Amino acid sequence: xxxxxxxxxxxxxxxxxxxxxYSCDEKKNMSFLERKKAIKLSAxxxxxxxxxxxxxxxxxxxxxxxxxxxxxxxxxxxxxxxxRKKMLMMRRRRPKVKSAKKEMSAxxxxxxxxxxxxxxxxxxxxGGESIDEGCLVEETLDYIxxxxxxxxxMRYLVTASQLIINPYP
Amino acid sequence: xxxxxxxSRQRSHSTRISDDQIIQLVSKLRQLVPEIRNRRSxxxxxxxVLQETCNYIKNLHREVDDLSERLGQLLSTIDADSAEAAIIxxxxxx
Numbered sequence: 001x002x003x004x005x006x007x008x009x010x011x012x013x014x015x016x017x018x019x020x021x022y023s024c025d026e027k028k029n030m031s032f033l034e035r036k037k038a039i040k041l042s043a044x045x046x047x048x049x050x051x052x053x054x055x056x057x058x059x060x061x062x063x064x065x066x067x068x069x070x071x072x073x074x075x076x077x078x079x080x081x082x083x084r085k086k087m088l089m090m091r092r093r094r095p096k097v098k099s100a101k102k103e104m105s106a107x108x109x110x111x112x113x114x115x116x117x118x119x120x121x122x123x124x125x126x127g128g129e130s131i132d133e134g135c136l137v138e139e140t141l142d143y144i145x146x147x148x149x150x151x152x153x154m155r156y157l158v159t160a161s162q163l164i165i166n167p168y169p
Numbered sequence: 170x171x172x173x174x175x176x177s178r179q180r181s182h183s184t185r186i187s188d189d190q191i192i193q194l195v196s197k198l199r200q201l202v203p204e205i206r207n208r209r210s211x212x213x214x215x216x217x218v219l220q221e222t223c224n225y226i227k228n229l230h231r232e233v234d235d236l237s238e239r240l241g242q243l244l245s246t247i248d249a250d251s252a253e254a255a256i257i258x259x260x261x262x263x
Contacts, residue, residue, distance in 0.1 A: 125226075137194045
């Protein structure tokens with residue numbers, strides 16, 4: 001396990017560096033939604049960079065962010081992969097309907113459920129679609145740990161900001 | 170699981186997770202999230218664990234989103250280069 005405290009410090013440092021880009025004059029008039037996206041994006045990237053290319057999810061996250069450029073609306077990429085995925089899933093389902101066995105054993109149902117939920121989990125991880133199952137568990141645990149650290153630091157910043165704005169509640 | 174079915178499974182891009190991995194996932198998840206409990210600790214259903222994990226990650230995503238929104242409102246009143254930001258940074262480095 002990594003030293004969580006140093007991870008959080010590194011994350012905070014990088015995150016604030018990223019946020020600085022949005023405090024220059026030309027960006028001061030961002031809409032609320034744009035600002036939220038900027039904060040979230042810089043937080044995600046900062047957390048991914050603390051992994052220093054050692055995990056797949058962090059690499060994928062940074063790659064996605066840099067390929068969508070500086071725009072805050074890089075959602076078209078996600079939509080295309082999602083529709084492609086739906087097509088793939090449809091193609092996979094058809095042969096099963098044509099199979100001779102009409103009854104499915106309980107273990108068969110269970111296996112399909114596991115497969116379905118494994119796919120769901122893969123889709124939740126950045127870059128998870130192309131991950132192989134051997135690494136899936138490790139990547140998932142690392143990703144969860146990083147998310148928790150990110151949330152803790154973000155919460156801290158919320159509290160600190162609130163105190164600065166209103167020091168005497 | 171016969172060897173015949175295994176080869177066809179490889180062709181069809183299987184998504185089998187081994188039992189060991191499920192056990193590892195469950196024990197780690199328990200450490201991280203005390204709320205995830207199994208009533209029968211000796212029998213773990215792989216699909217249930219996967220579902221719990223997915224739900225947990227979705228919750229974490231939602232929380233990040235929510236915090237980003239709140240910070241968006243709060244930080245509009247703080248200049249990132251200002252003295253306040255420096256104070257925050259020093260507070261959080263302890």
